[in-house]
Amino acid sequence: MIATTRARRGRWISVAVFLALAVIWQILSMVYTVEAQPGEPMIAGWQILFTKTFLTLSDYWQGGLGVPTVADGAERSYLAALLSVLSHSADTIGRMALGLLLGGAVGLLLGLAVSWSRWTRRLFDWPLQFLRTLPLLAMVPLFQLWFGTYFLGEVLFVAYGIAVIVFAGAVNAVRNVPQIYIDNARSLGASRWTLYRTVILPAIFPAMRSTILLSLGAGWSAVLGAEYLGAQSGLGFIIVYAQQFAYLDRMFFIALLFILYTSISYWAIGRLSARLLAWAPPSQRR
Amino acid sequence: MSLTARSKTQSDLSGSLFSRLKTMLAALDPFQIAGVILFVAIWQSLTLRLPAIILPTPLGVVERLFADFLSAPALSYYGVSEANLYGNLIYTAENVAVAVIAGSVIGILTGLLSARFGLMRAIVDPIMMTAGTVPILVAAPFLLIWFGVGRASAVCLVVFYVAVILYVFAQRAATNLDPVYEESARTLGATPRQMVRDILVPATVPEILGGLRIALAGAWGLEAIAELLGSQSGVGKVLEALAGATDPQGIMATLLALGLTAIIVDALAALAVSRAASWSASAR
Numbered sequence: 001m002i003a004t005t006r007a008r009r010g011r012w013i014s015v016a017v018f019l020a021l022a023v024i025w026q027i028l029s030m031v032y033t034v035e036a037q038p039g040e041p042m043i044a045g046w047q048i049l050f051t052k053t054f055l056t057l058s059d060y061w062q063g064g065l066g067v068p069t070v071a072d073g074a075e076r077s078y079l080a081a082l083l084s085v086l087s088h089s090a091d092t093i094g095r096m097a098l099g100l101l102l103g104g105a106v107g108l109l110l111g112l113a114v115s116w117s118r119w120t121r122r123l124f125d126w127p128l129q130f131l132r133t134l135p136l137l138a139m140v141p142l143f144q145l146w147f148g149t150y151f152l153g154e155v156l157f158v159a160y161g162i163a164v165i166v167f168a169g170a171v172n173a174v175r176n177v178p179q180i181y182i183d184n185a186r187s188l189g190a191s192r193w194t195l196y197r198t199v200i201l202p203a204i205f206p207a208m209r210s211t212i213l214l215s216l217g218a219g220w221s222a223v224l225g226a227e228y229l230g231a232q233s234g235l236g237f238i239i240v241y242a243q244q245f246a247y248l249d250r251m252f253f254i255a256l257l258f259i260l261y262t263s264i265s266y267w268a269i270g271r272l273s274a275r276l277l278a279w280a281p282p283s284q285r286r
Numbered sequence: 287m288s289l290t291a292r293s294k295t296q297s298d299l300s301g302s303l304f305s306r307l308k309t310m311l312a313a314l315d316p317f318q319i320a321g322v323i324l325f326v327a328i329w330q331s332l333t334l335r336l337p338a339i340i341l342p343t344p345l346g347v348v349e350r351l352f353a354d355f356l357s358a359p360a361l362s363y364y365g366v367s368e369a370n371l372y373g374n375l376i377y378t379a380e381n382v383a384v385a386v387i388a389g390s391v392i393g394i395l396t397g398l399l400s401a402r403f404g405l406m407r408a409i410v411d412p413i414m415m416t417a418g419t420v421p422i423l424v425a426a427p428f429l430l431i432w433f434g435v436g437r438a439s440a441v442c443l444v445v446f447y448v449a450v451i452l453y454v455f456a457q458r459a460a461t462n463l464d465p466v467y468e469e470s471a472r473t474l475g476a477t478p479r480q481m482v483r484d485i486l487v488p489a490t491v492p493e494i495l496g497g498l499r500i501a502l503a504g505a506w507g508l509e510a511i512a513e514l515l516g517s518q519s520g521v522g523k524v525l526e527a528l529a530g531a532t533d534p535q536g537i538m539a540t541l542l543a544l545g546l547t548a549i550i551v552d553a554l555a556a557l558a559v560s561r562a563a564s565w566s567a568s569a570r
Contacts, residue, residue, distance in 0.1 A: 014412035021413075122317035127325035133552065134545040135507030137423070138522065140514070141529030142537050146340060221421035225511050228426070240515075243427040251427055259420045266419045 022046070037246055044249035053249040057081040060088060060238050085257070092234040093261065095151065096223045099158025104215070107163035111170025112196065121171065132168050136161045136218060137225045149230040154223065161222040162215040169211030173204035206280045209273045216269055220262050342535035350539040358536075364527030367519045371543050378513065378521045379547065382505050385441045389448025390498055396449075397456025398486065407457075418450045423511065430516050440512035440520070447508055448501040455497025459490035492563040499555050506548045 029045035058080035147153035227236025242250040362369040400407035429439035513522025528536040
């Protein structure tokens, strides 16, 4: 009872903190009116962000659906701005989601395969450690050279970043499965295959939860990093493009959108994994 | 009593450093070495099928690393101010060091304070949690505009990242500390300063240092991409130049150099952590 009221109080305080930040931003925009270039304030107030800034985002609409692009001489319109925001968001989220699925599946399968016996685990230990210490974000140029700056290159880059983390997490989780579970199943006559399906897979899931949340963060930074360096669409593309002209208000708008998406993804994965883990004893649910 | 025990274990530790190295060598697993050989062999066999412009041979990459390490004149044509890997690695390492130190001071202080003062926690927590879930990379272009192209923007980015991670670790360490320690110290008449110095700091140091290593590991990549986005020198700038020249051998050599630096620094940090927290069971 006390815990719930405290949690509710905490939630109200965080809402108040975010509101306060928004108000401070607005006050700053009124006090500090320096312009990055004529007509482009360094700090854009909310009334500008949701009208003029939003409208200018129609510049990034790439055409289609009967809505003409600004590049073709059409007027900026709210419809084009909305379509532009939606299409670029869809690109970013699509790359992220595909990379997450691909990288997660490959990483998990490889991790389970390597954990098949103690010998394979020792064999793959050092190369795995090495791949993990290679700084992921510094590898963007390599992936772009290999797979291009289009969809495939970015998806594979995200998938690689996630696969390495999931792979290492899976190997570690299988190693930490209590030996007694395995012995117990073995003595009841389980084959290696049955053992994997019915004992090891469920047993590593609690430990994999933090790995999944970790890889989510790595995936978002990977997709952003790849879009900063040469993608032709997506939220990161808009940010870097706007940065070249010092359109700070557009950058801020897109950054807010990005914050919204990442927060939703964390919340959703957190809720989903908590529900899938409802069976686990609370000490394992971290 | 506890003091003598502590100094004894410390002298044991330094005295046995050499013999520990020996036992580590003896414990080297032949399978791990076989794994590395297998890894290189697979890479080598892939190069037989792929053109060198896609995948250079492992030997070529290592040779390139040694060749470029002290002098790589080609880099100066692409506007890298120091035409070798060594100088750029130093530049990057300096930035990472400054950022990790500054970020950890901020993160540890706010983390420890927030664990003890409810109001501060209520205010700082939502900000730090949002900053922690959103990849900090989204701030990079803003920093480039505010601070210009140079050290400051890259360092600032890494400071943010390190501060958020250490905030979480410091706060968790202080929150999970069994209150019985602080209560008994208070019963024995400890002043608030003594409480911080003799209870809070020693008890939380092992966990915080573990967080420091995690933050350090991520800092290299973030620093590199900040340099890729805009810088005059550093490993990121080298990577940008080599990518412009479509030189995968050079890119892989540079990545190898950066990865090896990260491994060495992490090993040094692990050693420092085990020395600094040698009395703690969790740090071993």
